[in-house]
Amino acid sequence: MSTPTAAPVYADAVDLDKHGVYGATALKVDNGGWNRPRYPFQARVTADGSSGYRAEPGRYHLYVSHRCPWAHRSAIVRILKGLEDVVSLSYVDDERDGRGWAFRERRGADPVNGFRFLREAYEATEPGYGGHVSVPVLWDRTTKGIVSNDFFNLTIDLGTQFEEFGDPTVHLYPVELRDEIDELNDHIYVNFNDGNYRVAGAASDEAYAELRGRVIATLDGLDERLATRRFLHGDAITESDVRLWVTLARFDLTYNPFCKISERRLVDFPHLWGYARDLYSRRAFRETTDLDAFTHLGPPFLDPAVSRIEVEPHRADWDEPHDRDRLAS
Numbered sequence: 001m002s003t004p005t006a007a008p009v010y011a012d013a014v015d016l017d018k019h020g021v022y023g024a025t026a027l028k029v030d031n032g033g034w035n036r037p038r039y040p041f042q043a044r045v046t047a048d049g050s051s052g053y054r055a056e057p058g059r060y061h062l063y064v065s066h067r068c069p070w071a072h073r074s075a076i077v078r079i080l081k082g083l084e085d086v087v088s089l090s091y092v093d094d095e096r097d098g099r100g101w102a103f104r105e106r107r108g109a110d111p112v113n114g115f116r117f118l119r120e121a122y123e124a125t126e127p128g129y130g131g132h133v134s135v136p137v138l139w140d141r142t143t144k145g146i147v148s149n150d151f152f153n154l155t156i157d158l159g160t161q162f163e164e165f166g167d168p169t170v171h172l173y174p175v176e177l178r179d180e181i182d183e184l185n186d187h188i189y190v191n192f193n194d195g196n197y198r199v200a201g202a203a204s205d206e207a208y209a210e211l212r213g214r215v216i217a218t219l220d221g222l223d224e225r226l227a228t229r230r231f232l233h234g235d236a237i238t239e240s241d242v243r244l245w246v247t248l249a250r251f252d253l254t255y256n257p258f259c260k261i262s263e264r265r266l267v268d269f270p271h272l273w274g275y276a277r278d279l280y281s282r283r284a285f286r287e288t289t290d291l292d293a294f295t296h297l298g299p300p301f302l303d304p305a306v307s308r309i310e311v312e313p314h315r316a317d318w319d320e321p322h323d324r325d326r327l328a329s
Contacts, residue, residue: 021097040149061141062138063137063139071151073242075089125146136151188240252266254294
């Protein structure tokens, strides 16, 4: 499915002095928290092609990053759904300067277009593009452009529209649970996935206390939920589990020490911690995870006027037995 060039093409090294820090990943707002930039490419892939993009093997390529939790979701779903020979995938470099995501030797060259910078994919799709360059990106070899960089819906399409080619026994977004999944996904996104960034963006002590309280309350609620069920919606992994897990995996190494959220670590929430290890023991989660890449994530800055608790990074033993099999019905 790749179109290799005669020799790998790489971007030059990260140069923060020359190009500055890439600062468009989150935009500060006056009342604290973060506004995410718009994701302008929001086309959908459909099984019948009614969207203009038909689900078919060999047509699409995913650009992702080990650093980005939103991109991590797509990499996980691709394996869970058995699409490794259907949708190809490559990684951008972990580091970026003001030019944005790039392809360097550590993570490999762009196997499809030979781009040096991911911005080239955006400019190829929309000449003169001047907006935010994010991952994941779903690239279409047929139209030679981006289908979507909308992480909200990309995993839904991967999990539901490639049934003819993927694992028919895996149902990450089953029809009978969609309302419940959507409701829980919204709660997890506002109060945990994005909630960590909102804590980082707090502009006052009062906002900081409120926002970190929401994250901690969400963790407590999810911990209680998982005391009696193996996964968030029962005995099978769903879209909700993928969305929650990518942030849980980064909590002790990244979000908590950087955003200063909780005196308790993930490992101190017993059911959540066992659940997280249960998922990590599965190939789709383990093989798409580089824990070493999580140690430098984080929003651009913290307001020095806000008084925050001190939290140190913690590298847990993810291979510790999880004992979650007992919850299977």
